[in-house]
Amino acid sequence: MRRITFLVYAVLWLMLLSLNLYQQVMDTKQYAQNIATRQAEMFFDHIILVRKWNASHGGVYVPVDAGTQPNPYLKVPNRDLETKEGVKLTLVNPAYMTRQLAEMSQSQTGINFHITSTEPLRPENKPDHWEAQALAAFQKGLKSVSGSGEIDGKPFYRYMAPLLVEAECLKCHDQDGYKLGDVRGGVSVNIPAATLESFVNERVDHLVITHTIVALIGLIVLLLSYLAQARLSKRLDKAQSRLQLAYLDSLTLLPNRRYYDAFVKREWKRALRHQYPLSMIMIDIDFFKSYNDNLGHLEGDQCLRQVARTLKRFFRRPGDLIARYGGEEFCVVAACDAEQIWVLAEILRKAVENMRMPHPDSKISEFVTISLGVATIIPGHDQAFDGLLYRADQALYDAKASGRNRVGRYRE
Numbered sequence: 001m002r003r004i005t006f007l008v009y010a011v012l013w014l015m016l017l018s019l020n021l022y023q024q025v026m027d028t029k030q031y032a033q034n035i036a037t038r039q040a041e042m043f044f045d046h047i048i049l050v051r052k053w054n055a056s057h058g059g060v061y062v063p064v065d066a067g068t069q070p071n072p073y074l075k076v077p078n079r080d081l082e083t084k085e086g087v088k089l090t091l092v093n094p095a096y097m098t099r100q101l102a103e104m105s106q107s108q109t110g111i112n113f114h115i116t117s118t119e120p121l122r123p124e125n126k127p128d129h130w131e132a133q134a135l136a137a138f139q140k141g142l143k144s145v146s147g148s149g150e151i152d153g154k155p156f157y158r159y160m161a162p163l164l165v166e167a168e169c170l171k172c173h174d175q176d177g178y179k180l181g182d183v184r185g186g187v188s189v190n191i192p193a194a195t196l197e198s199f200v201n202e203r204v205d206h207l208v209i210t211h212t213i214v215a216l217i218g219l220i221v222l223l224l225s226y227l228a229q230a231r232l233s234k235r236l237d238k239a240q241s242r243l244q245l246a247y248l249d250s251l252t253l254l255p256n257r258r259y260y261d262a263f264v265k266r267e268w269k270r271a272l273r274h275q276y277p278l279s280m281i282m283i284d285i286d287f288f289k290s291y292n293d294n295l296g297h298l299e300g301d302q303c304l305r306q307v308a309r310t311l312k313r314f315f316r317r318p319g320d321l322i323a324r325y326g327g328e329e330f331c332v333v334a335a336c337d338a339e340q341i342w343v344l345a346e347i348l349r350k351a352v353e354n355m356r357m358p359h360p361d362s363k364i365s366e367f368v369t370i371s372l373g374v375a376t377i378i379p380g381h382d383q384a385f386d387g388l389l390y391r392a393d394q395a396l397y398d399a400k401a402s403g404r405n406r407v408g409r410y411r412e
């Protein structure tokens with residue numbers, strides 16, 4: 001694994017976990033919201049139940065005191081009575097009762113609920129923005145609305161459901177133009193977010209801790225496998241360079257004699273099996289001894305490298321090989337026929353000549369040149385590879401004998 005791959009995996013891993021953490025935190029918040037909504041629904045149902053009880057009695061008389069004054073918005077006969085003993089009683093209808101319960105609930109449980117409608121008789125029953133939107137939704141048929149929001153700057157889970165006109169309501173409200181089933185308003189129940197905050201915070205803390213631990217474990221595993229892989233590839237690199245040292249000539253970086261031996265053995269067998277021709281070119285730099293003597297051994301090395309580089313350009317096919325055979329000799333093995341190898345040899349000769357590398361002491365040219373000997377054979381069971389080598393050598397000898405800087409062909 002390369003360092004960049006490791007980093008990409010690490011970032012992906014962290015992104016995946018962050019996404020999961022985010023999703024779980026959102027789920028937790030939604031869960032808290034659901035709990036609050038369920039609680040508010042139950043609260044709402046109780047209010048409705050108590051209102052029904054009150055309405056079923058056409059309201060309930062209670063003694064007048066500082067907290068329960070006659071309801072100025074209740075315009076019915078006999079709203080206020082006095083018992084024989086002189087106790088003053090006033091009629092508490094469902095709306096008045098709901099308001100009183102709301103005040104009691106607010107002070108004792110912190111749960112706030114609010115009876116409201118779009119046209120309230122009592123100004124305090126005017127809906128806030130959230131409630132007004134919920135009332136509009138009820139007019140369109142929605143059965144309840146839940147969410148969250150702020151009341152007097154404090155966060156609340158909010159729930160609201162409509163108050164529908166029922167038979168009991170019409171006893172007092174039929175003069176108001178209401179019909180059975182009409183939306184008369186609604187009651188919003190507001191649960192302080194603080195009641196569930198500790199649950200949410202505790203769960204979020206837990207999620208953050210577990211995700212951090214899992215993230216660290218993942219990163220450690222990733223890091224360990226990266227380090228193990230880095231060590232392994234270092235060892236592989238070392239093994240590879242050892243292998244290269246064993247099979248490459250360090251001066252020219254061409255395959256060396258050892259590689260050449262293994263290669264020709266394999267190729268010879270293959271050509272024997274399939275009965276196709278195998279060709280060889282022996283290459284020798286002309287007057288290389290005098291090049292060395294004249295320009296020095298280091299320049300001689302440089303010349304060998306340059307010639308090798310030039311020759312190597314023509315060998316891209318995996319079935320062909322050019323190797324440093326030894327000293328200033330190179331050898332080509334290729335699975336092709338006599339004509340093709342001759343053409344290739346001629347190309348190589350011209351390529352070296354066209355390098356125009358000065359050779360001050362050559363007897364045939366002012367530049368470095370090569371002589372080449374080519375031979376081709378279709379391997380037979382009674383022959384050995386040495387036969388091909390011998391022929392290529394003979395051809396090279398011919399090329400040298402007939403003037404150098406040319407390709408010699410083996411003739412039977």
Ligand SMILES: Nc1nc2c(ncn2[C@@H]2O[C@H](COP(=O)(O)OP(=O)(O)OP(=O)(O)O)[C@@H](O)[C@H]2O)c(=O)[nH]1
Pocket residue numbers: 251284285286287288289290292296297298299300301304326327328400
């Ligand atoms: N600089 C350098 N010279 C080398 C290397 N290997 C062999 N030689 C030299 O190559 C020369 C080969 O000389 P010869 O075999 O006489 O060949 P030549 O001078 O090219 O003569 P002809 O082949 O007849 O043209 C010798 O002087 C070797 O020392 C090498 O790795 N580096």
